[in-house]
Structure formats: C-alpha cells, structure tokens
Amino acid sequence: MTPIVLAVTECLCLAIAAPAVVGYVRWLKARLQGRRGADFLQPYRDLRKTFAKGMIIADTTSWIFHLTPCVVVASTVAAAALVPVISASQPGDQLGDLFALMALLILGTIFLALGGLDPGTAFGGMGSSREMTVAALTEPTLAIAILSLALTAGSTSLGTITNTLLTTPANAIGPGHALALAAFLIAMLAETGRLPVDNPATHLELTMIHEAMILEYSGPYLALLEWAAALKLTLLLTLASNLFVPWGIATSLSAGALALGLAAVLAKLALLATLLAVLETRVAKLRLFRVPELLAVSFTLALLAATSSFFTR
Amino acid sequence: MDSVLVIALLAPPMFAAAVAILVRRAPVGAVWFDAVTMPVSACAAAAIALRLAAGGAPVVVGNAWRLDALSALLALLVSVVATLAAWLGPGLERRGGVPSTEIRQYRIYANLFASTMLMAVSTSNLGVMWVAIEATTVTSALLIPLRRTKPAFDASWKYLLIGSVGIALAFAGTVLAFVDYATTGGDLELALNWTTLRTAAPSLHPEVAQLAFVFLLVGFGTKAGLAPTHTWLPDAHSEAPAQLSAVMSGVLLAVALYAVARWKAIIDLAIGPAFTDTLLLVVGIATVIVGSASLLSQTYYKRMLAYSSIEHMGLACVGLALGPLGVFAALLHLTGHALAKSAAFLISGRVYARYRSGEIEAVSGLLETAPATGVLFATTVFALAGLPPFSLFLSEILIVQAAWRAGHPAVTGLVLVLILLAFASLVTHLQRMLFGEAGRDVPRGERPSVPLGLLALPVALLAWIGVTLPAPLRMLLTYAAEVVRP
Amino acid sequence: MSEAALATALTACAAGAVLAMVWPSGAGARRLSLASACAGCSAALVAAITVLQGSLSWTWRSEALLQPLGGVSLRVDPLGAFFLLIVAVTGAPASLYALGYLRHLDGQVRGRAVHALFNVFLAGMCVVPLADNVATFLFAWEVMALSSYLLVVSDPEQEGAAAAGLWYAVMTHAGFLALLAAFVLLGQGGPLEFPAMRAGAATLPPASQGVVVLLLLAAFGSKAGLVPLHVWLPRAHPAAPSHVSALMSGAMVKLGVYGTIRVLFDLMPPLSPWWGGAVLALGVATALTGVLYSVAEPHLKRVLAYSTVENIGLIFVGLGFALLMRAYGNGVLAAMGLVVALLHTLNHAVFKTLLFLAAGAVIHGARTSSLEGLGGLIKRMPHTAVLCLVGVLALAAVPPLNGFTSEWLTFQLLVAGARYTEPALAIVLPLALAAVALVAGLAAVSAVRLFGIAFLALPRTDSARDAHEAPAIMRAAMLLPAAGCIVLGLIPTLAVAQLTAVVSDLGLPMGQLDTGFALVLPLVGSQLWPIAIAALLGAGAVVAAAVAQTSRGPVRTDTTWNCGRIAQSPRQEYTAAAFAEPLKRVFTGFYRPTHEVSLDVHPVSPYFVRGITLRADFAPWMEQTLYTPLIRAARWVSGQAGRLQTGSIHLYLAFLPGALLVLLLIARWIR
C-alpha cells in the first residue's frame, strides 16, 4: 500500500512543482538577460487566472478540440507516474518502462497536433506539422539513449536502471554514460520545445511550434495545456537526473531517506533548470530545417554511447 | 470391332467433305450433316481412348491402321476440336450473312483437313503419316484466304511454300531412316510400319539415325511451329478464319509434334535418348524464347494468340526432351493447349465480328460491349498463361519439375523467366482489350446463345482436367508417354 | 470439430461464390453471398481457435485432385491455424461491410462477379495456410492471386486500375514462379510434400540452400511487399474496392509472412546468420521506405498501402531477428522474435482492416480519395471518425491500442538482442532499433496527417462538404476490428498465449511471457500492463475534463481567431502536402522531389503575376532504377525477336537451311 501512496504522492509532487520549474527557468533567464523578471511563482498566478477565464471555442472545431487538453494532461500524468522521483523502488515499473513512457509522450504530442489541426487555421497546421516532425526525428535518439542505459542496467525498467546504477556506480564512469546523458538532454530540448528547437517565449507565429498549435485555446483548456507542458518539462528533467545521476534517491521507505530523496531531487532539478536557462540565454533558435542536424548530433552521441557500452561490458 | 472403330473415326469427316462437294445448292444441309457427323468421329476417338486408357490393346486394322495410346490421345484432341469448329463454323448462325460458296468451301476443306489429321495420327505407317501431314498443308492452305484478301493470300502462300519445303525435308529424313532400315535387311514392304521399325530400331546405324532425325526435326518442326522455322505461323493463324485458326493452332501443331515424338521414340531406341533430347531442348528453348519474346510487341490479337502457340509448342518440345515425367507433362500440355487455344481463337472470331478489327488497340471495353465473350476470352487467356484451375497450370509446373529432375538448372530458370515474360505480355494485351472506352459504333450487349455455351465447354473441360485430371485421361497420358519414352 | 468447421468454411465460401452468380435478384445475390462469406469466416475462426486452444493438428489428403502433382494435402497445425485466424478476423468484417458498401452494384453483373470472386479469394486464403504439399500450396496461392487480381481490376473506371492490375499480376506471377523454383529446388527431385522436404532439407547443399532462400524471399517478399518488390502494393490497394483492400492488406499480404515462416522456420534447418541479417536489413529498409512514402502520399488509400509496407517491414524485422537467433542457437530469443512478428501480424491485420474499411467509407461518403480534397468529415461522418481515430491511434502505436504492444515488444526484442548476443551482431542491432524508432515516430506523423487532414477542420471541396455517413451495416462492420484493436491493446496476453503454442510447435521453446493482464519479459526485466495504463489515462482524462468543467468562466463559440485573420476559409488550411513538407526537406535524398513552378503573368509586365502553379512530385527512383531497365530489356528482347518476322518469305525460307545447318553442327558436336 505504501508504495502506491508514495507513487501518487510523487506524481502529485511533480504536478505541483511543474509550474515552479518553469517559473524558475523564466526568472533565471530574465536575470541573465539583465531583466528583473517575475518570481518563480508567476506561472501559478497565470494558471489560476487562465482557469478562471471564460473560453472561446472556434466554430470550426469538433470534439477533438475538447478532447485534446484532457488527453494531453492524462498522457503526461501517466508518463509522470512512471518516473521515479523520490524513491527508487516504485510501482510505476509495473505499468511500463522507458519505451512506454516514450509512447505516452507521443500520445500527448499526437493529440496536441490534432488539436492544432482541428480549427483549420494555417498556424495550427503549421505547428502540428513541425511538432510531429521534430517528435518523429527525436524518437531514434531517445530509443538509442534508452538502449545504452538498458545495456548497462540490463533492463529498460526505470526502477531497475536507477537501482543498478546505485549498486554499481562504476557504470557511470566512462564515456558511455556521459554521452547518453548529453544525447538525452538534447532530445529532451526538442521534446519539450525549448531553445534552440522552439522558442517558448516567442510571439512570432511563423517561428512557433508548440505555441502555434494551441493558438485557438483559451481559458481552462489553455491552462491545462500550459500546465501539461510544464509537467512534461519537469518530468523529463527529473528523469534525466534520476536515471543518469540517481544518487540521493531514497532506496528505503524511511522518512529520513525520503526527505533526503526529496532534497536531492530538488537540488538536481534546480541544477538542470539553471543549465537550461543558461543554455537558452546563450543560443539562438535554429531554423526549423537545421533542427535535424541538431538531432543528428544527438543521435550520433547516443549511438556512440550505446557502442561504448558494448566495449565496457 | 477395330475396323468399325477406325471407320467411325476416319469416315465421318470424309463423308461430310464429300457431301459438301456434292451438295451445291443447299449448303445448309451439308453444314448440318457436318455438325452431326463430326461428333461421331469424336465418339469413336473417345471409345478408342477409353479402351486404351483401360490398358487395352492398340486398335489395329491390318497393316494400315494402328492406334496406340499416343495416337488415341491425338485423335481425341483432333476430333474434339474439329467438332467444336464444325459446330461454330460458318453456316450455322441464324443470321450468318456468309456467302454460300464460302460456307461450302469451308465445309469441304475443313473436313478434308480434319480427316488428313486423323489419318496422320491413326496410320501405322510413318511414311503415310508423312503423306497425311503434307496433305494437311494442302487442305488447310486453301482455307486461309477464305475471305479473299491480299494479306490472306500472302499468308497462305508463305504457309504453303514454307510448310511444303519443310515437310519435304522431313520426307528426306524419313527416306534416310528408311534407307538405313533397308540396310539392316528387313522386310521392305512393311519397312515404315511403326511396329516393324521399332523392332528393327536397335540395329539402325547411329550416324545415319542422327542425320535422319535432324532432317525430321527441322521438317516436322516447321509444321509444329518450332523456331526458327515458325515464321509462317503468325501470318497464317492471324489471317485464317477463326475456326480454322482454332484447329490449326489447337491440333495441327500438336499433330506435327506428334510426328516428331514418334520418330524420337524410334531414334532413341537406336542411339539412346541423349541425342534427341539435346536437339529437342535446343529447339524447344529457342522456340519458347521466340514465342514469349515476340508476344510483348504484338498489335493484333490473333497474332498474339499465334505467338502464344509458338511458346507453348516450345514448352511441349522442351518437355519431350526431359525424360518420362517431361513427356507426360508435354502431352498434358498439348492437351490443355489444344482446348485452350482453340477456344481462344474461336472467341477471337466473335471479338472480330463485333469490332471489325483485328488490332488490340481497336478493341477496348470488351467487357462492357460483350461481357460473356470478354469473360470467356479472358478465361482462355488466363488458361494459356498457366493459371489455375486450368490444366496448363499443372503441365507447366510438371515441365519445370521435370527440367530440374533431368539436371538442367539453366533450362529450369530460363523457362521460368520466359513464362513470366509471356504472362506479362498476355496480361498487358488482354487488359487493353477488356477495359477502356469502346467506340460508339460498336454494338453493345449480348444475350445468352448456343455458341457461347459451346465455347464455355472447352473452358469447363480445361478446369475439370486441371483440378481432377480424370483417371482415364491420366492413364491415357501415361501410356502415351510410355510410347514416346518407355 | 475443427475439421467440420473448416469444411463448413470452405463450403460456405463455395456456396457464396455460386449464389452470387445464380441467385435471381441482384440484392439477394449480394446478401446471400456475403452472408455466406461471413459465415465461412466465422467457421474458419472457430476452426482456428479450436486448433490453437487444443494445439491439435490433423491432416487430410485427396489423391483425386491435382493428381499429377501429388494430390491435395491439408494439415492444420498451430501456425497454419493462426494465419487462418488472421484471414477470418479480416474476412468477417470485410464481408459484413461489403453488404452495405456494394449496394450500388446490385443491378450489375459486375456486382455478382465481385461477390463471387470475393468468396473465391477468401477460400483461397483459407487453404494456403493449411496446405501440406507444394501442389496444394501453389494452387491455393494462385487462386488467391488470380481472384485478387480480378478484384483489383473489377472497377475499370477507377483511375489507374488497369495499370495497377498489370503491376500486381506481373509481380505476383513472378513471385509464383520464384516460389515454384524454390520448391522444386527444396524438393531435391523427391516428392514435393512438406513432410518430405522437412526431412530432407538438412541435406540440401549450402549453395542451393542460398538460392532457395533468395527465391523464397523474392516469392514471399513480392506478396508481402518487401522493398523493392512492394511497387504493386500502393497501386493495387487503391484500385480495389475497399473491403478487398482490407482483405488484401490485412490477410493476403500476411500470407507472404506465413510462407516465409513456414519455409524458413519449419521446413528448413537453421540458416547461416547472414540470412537472418539480410532479412532484418530488408525489414528495416521496407519499414523505412513504407513509412516515408506513407507520410508524403496524398491519396488516402495509398497512405494506408504504404503503411502496410511499413508494417510488413516491422514484421520482417522480427522474423529476421528470429532467424538470426535461430542461427546462433538462441532458441528463447528466436521464439520471442517470432512471437513478436506474429503478434504484429495479427495487430496490423486488425487495425489495417479497420482503416481500409474506414477509408472506403470516406471515399463512399465524400466521393474523393485525395486527402487534399477532404476535411471536416468528423462532423459529417461522426461514427466513422471515431472508429477511424481508433485505427489511426493503433497505427501510430500509442498506448493503449494494439499497435503499441507489438511495437513495444519489437523494441524489447532488439534491446534483448543487443544485450544477449555476441558483439559483432550486437553492434548492428542498435541501428535497427534506431530505425524502428524512427519508423514509429514517422508512423505517428502519418497517422496525425491522415486523420487531421481528412477528418478535422473545414471541408476542402464541395464533395467533402456534402459527405454523408456510411450505412449502419458498414459502421457495424468497422466496429468489429475497432473492438479488436482495443481488446488486443488492453489484453495482449490473449494473443500472446496462443502464440507461445505456435512457436513451441515450431520447435522453439518459449519462456514464460504471459501472466494475467501484463506482459512480463523476464529476459529484460521489463513489463507492460496496458490495462492499467489505460485506466490511468482514463482517470487522468476524466479528472482533466472535470477540472475544465468546474471553471466558472463563460463558454462561447465564435469565429476562429487565427491570429486575427478574418473569414476563415478552407483555403487557409494546412494541406496534406504542406504537412509533410518538413519531412520532405529532411529526407530530400530519399524523396528526390521534383518541383515545377509555372507563372502566369499579365501580358503588360512580368511583374503582374496572375497565377502560380506548383507541381510537386517525387521521382519514383526505385521503379526507375530497378523496373524501368527490366521493362526496357523486355521491350528490347521483344523488338529483337520481331526482327525475325520481317515478312520476307526469303528470309523465312532461309531459316530452313539455316536451322538444318545449325542442328547438323550441334549433332556433330554432341556426337
């Protein structure tokens, strides 16, 4: 019973923390760019405000338009349920593994794209097309990164990967692990629509990807989508930290271990978010047609990681 | 009993020809006589075939006539196809519009043609067999220009001259074999008798036997449409009236190949099968190559069918060279081809009657204008392409199998590729005819009629043979194959 | 029990074929023959399930039929039964569907012919997996090929039907001949019976073993649509009536897979690893080719046809993997590879049937088959849209639908392979994994494009605007495979449990794979519990919907905002071509797009442009490089042969002494 309670708690934690992560990144970026910036709680205020607003539904849409936010939220939450956050032993492994997580994220992406196409606007279609392209091209990178983890851990199950790394830390030393992490991080940037693939703060429709798809959404639906996007970012960051650098995560269910785990994950999230903010300040957005080059780089890194894990096996 | 059978087999077409010659005023009567007598011949052939299939002794009348299983098979094919042609020949349609002189001419020569073919397969004397086959050329050549057009006369001339010269070479071969036999000191009067020759065959001289077989192969091969002396065939078959093309393509070629097979059996006894097998293989493959390669570039549907005949004769020739299984397959192939090709030619006559053009391009939307004819035509073409459930499917597989078992992997591969090429060409042309927009002046629709039912008969027969291969026919083929390749 | 069921199935199909031709009224003929087909499929289903449940096998021989080739011989074993099941689950909805779909053909002979051929086609497909000798196999194989060819050309008014039929006929006949050659080789001169071949295959010399495998791959690959033999598939599927396309894609193409398994895993001993690698590589190439074209293709049914090519590729990845593992003696992984391939075969059969039927409903309702002409159908054909969405999601391989489970297993397979085999091989597998992942991603793009462009937004043409919902019977027919997609997605162990019986019957012992509702792979320590994921997703969606409903703000419907642009019109919509444009740019080397822009300018000045026409297409380079030379060669040969036939009687006559001379020389030479 306890593990399930813990899992639900973990999921809720992620869900609640998600806007804060986004807020932190935004704040840090503002500081780095020499602006004051709103504090990291600003996204919560935005969400509250948007939730309370009325909705305008485009008259060209169908029930897909209404279904999309629900499915996007559901798939992201389901994906979050698979991620170990505080504790390494977790019931999410019963449900599925990394590939299942990947597929759940794709489910969300598909519905986002359908939601973008539903109103029949040019921008929506454009966003959908680009989002799907980027998502498709990211898949091989993610798959190979998962493979290189699985080769050392002997499993694609998230709990097992974390535990194996904790018990044999030597696995983390060597080129394979670092390369896989780098590949995973690049793929993550593409998946979550961050710079240099997509600019989350853009106001130019022609360069939008994620924002273009949700142009027609307003009110609670918009809030759900924004929140799901934040959750996706947070869960992928958590995933990166707990899969590649699991130290600190609770291996027992004692209160102390759990507290330590919580602290560790918060620290790691903060570190990654900082890195993200720095990166987003340093780089410019790539042209859409150069995104495949970036993904090719990441793919090569992942492949090198996988091969090097053969050599170190 | 035997003499009754032979008379019942040979006399009806002669009678019918005589009646057609004598009855000048009312050709319809002669036509009906023909339609009634030809089946008698077919029944006699069937009776003979059944007896032989049951393992009975050959039908022998004196020294002149002798029908063993091989002869019975060919006699059956000839009489069945001739019956079909007689029923569907000019003169029986209610609104024929065919001049009575034409009808009369057709009935005279078609019956003479049929009787010469029947004679060729039922004589016991290989010399007489030659005479009869030469006579088939003469009797059929006059029928080709029935409509009196210049291309038909030209085609007929080519057929007659090439056929005669070729067959004269076969005579030279016969004489060579005869001379060789004479040196062994046997009875000269019965020298060319099958049984005598077979008994004496082991003492023939190898080199002379080989020389004779080369002449025989080229000679009879010319009539059988084997490359490269097949050249008369496409012209003659495409210019002849459909009923004649049906008989020529369906059984005349088979009869010529029958002659080759007969002589092969003799020569094999003298020098072993390796020699004749090699020659037949070379000629057969060349023929299949020519036949299937030419198919693609044809623009007239009757020429297409003619080249398909060449291809199938080549396959049968290859089969004859591939040992007992191959001979069985070749004979089965000839059987299937006789039915399918005669049906296809007869149907092509209906197509021509509707479109007034022999060009593939000119015939389009056949399925729309004449659905039943179109379906029947497509069925026969599929049968010719070797698709199930028709019997050519079986025989082609058997030929391939036999080629492999006989240790000819290259032949196996080549035959397969050529079958594919032929298939592709046939389907290409067939589709062009079946689909598309038909011209405005082409009459549309057709009601069920007797000729359609008759045309469905060989198709049904083909499917029946293809699926079950009835035991009597199987035994007949087996015994016939044993005659060629014991 | 299963014998009787099978006899019933074949009798029903035969009766259906006859009834279609002879029943006096057209409508009655349709109803009776299709009901008969449906009954036949149900009986076949019963037979297949009985055999799979009991792992029985029985044989039936008849010497009377096809006697010269060794008679007819049937044998049911679990593998055959599984493919019989696939035929049945595809055939039943297809025949139900046709009841409504072909109503307009009632008055025509063509309608009767289509129904009769449909029954023959079904019967042929039922017999193929049961054949136990070459004669039966080839006969049923060709009956299936011929009837499906005739169905492809059954609607000559369909644009390109004749050309499609020709491609199909020639490719399939080439396959048949290759098959014949392979069987003759495999028979080694003995009887062409499967048991004899099984016993004798071990003695086959390596060289001819290689030739046999090559021929078999060509033969079954041409039926299954392996690259580069897939060219007929995207041509024939759109030309055929939709229920036939469903049957072709769902079942017939799978019999190519069946043949490969039957011969390579059952009849032949383990092959050299190279063959496994080659099959794997072919599978990857096929999957990539298929999915890339499926993403870019504008024609609705061609999108689906290419997607079939893609999925066949994925199935062959599994098969190639199993072959490899069998070569290395790793029975468990080989069994797993086979199970995955078979499971995907079933899954694809179910969802592709659904999609083709839905495509038929769309073409039926909207009278256009190009994605560029569709749009907004979700409002006009609401039920079809829901059913199609199920199929599309299965196609995109997302949980909790059936496409996902087999995709997930394919990933696991390749990971396990990379982990448990020797390095030389293991280094290749990640590439395969990456390719499969890319294929999965691109399949999702294709799925979104298919559904989004056809069903969402505004109708792009008048005919799409006037589209009407499919008749109830068609919708009911689509409901069956849709339910199948969901059930197989939620409880994959239902199918996997049967498959373990199939593979262990092939001599490949299978580790424990099925435990209750979750797929557990002890080998890689992963597990998948689709029903729980579905529950989680459902709960999440319900909660999200509830949250959205609780907000107090007013909800109103208004003109689409579109960043402030007014008068939303279909012309502003993203097109199918535009949707695929980014990928076309990324994979330029593969697509080799051709662009042709023509400007219509005002006579006064070239700067006053009145209209711009853009024609974009892909260079069909596979056809150009492989088939164009072949066609040209055939034409050349034909032309050369034509030179014999000049019409000059002197040349003709000259062949006589020529032939005499050549044969005399040959005679002298071989003496």
Next chain:
Amino acid sequence: MDALFSRLTMTGASAMLLLALVVMWRRHVPAYVTAFRTQSVVLAFVGAIVAWMGEVPELFLVAAIILGLKGWIVPRILAGMEARRPDDRGLRPLVNTEMSLLISGGLAVAAYELSRPLTEVVSLPTRSGLPIALALILVSLFIVVSRRQVIAQIVGFLMLENGVALLALLGAYGVPLVVELGVFLDVLLGVLVMQALVPGMEKTSAG
C-alpha cells in the same frame, strides 16, 4: 553388271544435279520449267533403270507415274501459270549467279560430308549416287530460298521432291509403293493449290 548399274544411276543423278544448277544461271522462267521437266524425265529414267537392274518391277509403275506427273502434267500446270502472269524476267535473284554457283558447290561438298555415314552403311550398287541426291536436296533448298519468282520457288520445291525421290531410289530402291503414291498425290495437290493461290496474290497486289 553392278558397275554398269552404278555408272548409269550415277550419270542420271549427276544430270539431275546439273539441271538444278541450270536454274542458278538462267533468269528466264520458262527455262526453269524446262529444266524441271527434263530433270523429272531423268528421274523417271533412273527409276526405270533401278527397276530393271535392281529387279524391282513395281518401280516401273513409279517411273511411269513420275514421267506422267512430273514430266508432263506438272510442267504443263507451271507453264500455264507462267503464261497467265505478268512478265517478271526483270526480277533479279537475291543472290547473284556467281555467288549462287559457288554456294551450290559448297553445298555439294557439304552433301558429300553429310552422306559419308550413309554411303558407309548402304551396300547397294547405287550407293555412289547418294551424295549427289543429298546435294540435289540442298541445292534445291537453296533455289527455293534465293529465287524471287514464284514459279522458280515452286520449281525449287519440286526439285527438292525429286531429290528426295532420288535418295529413296538410290538408297533403298524406293520407298513402299503406298507411300510413293501418297507422295505423288501430295505433289499434284500441292501444285494445284499453289496454282490456285498465286492469282490471288497477284491480282490483289496489282489492284
């Protein structure tokens, strides 16, 4: 006796071959018919000699038929055809005279080579004529191939028949009578049919 027999048949055979060669260098169609007529007479003569010296009485009948059919009826038919058709003396043969004669010489050599096994096997006194008969067959074949005139082709074909008949006479004192009679019937019918066909070709080509 045998020597004389051999000489006489040999002379006859050679004469027949020479008459075939006449067709090679004459361009005048009536000359072809004359050559054929003469050749047939010589053949009948050879037949008679074989009948007499080989003591095969029924060959007298054959010789008589040859004389009547090929020496009289068929040439008359041919002459009739020639009289009815337009003059085609201008038609040059496909192969010119010198080349034709050279090729004929080559064919004769080939015939000697081909008939070697035959002459080794046959023990009759007439066997030395066998190569000539074979040469006649080949040369006639060449005539059919290389001449343009319809009548020349028919003559070539008939000479080919003569060659085969000669082969049979010299090799085995003739084939069985029934076959022989059948062959005559075929020749007659064949020529008649050819005669019937030729006007059709000519008329329609002119019109």
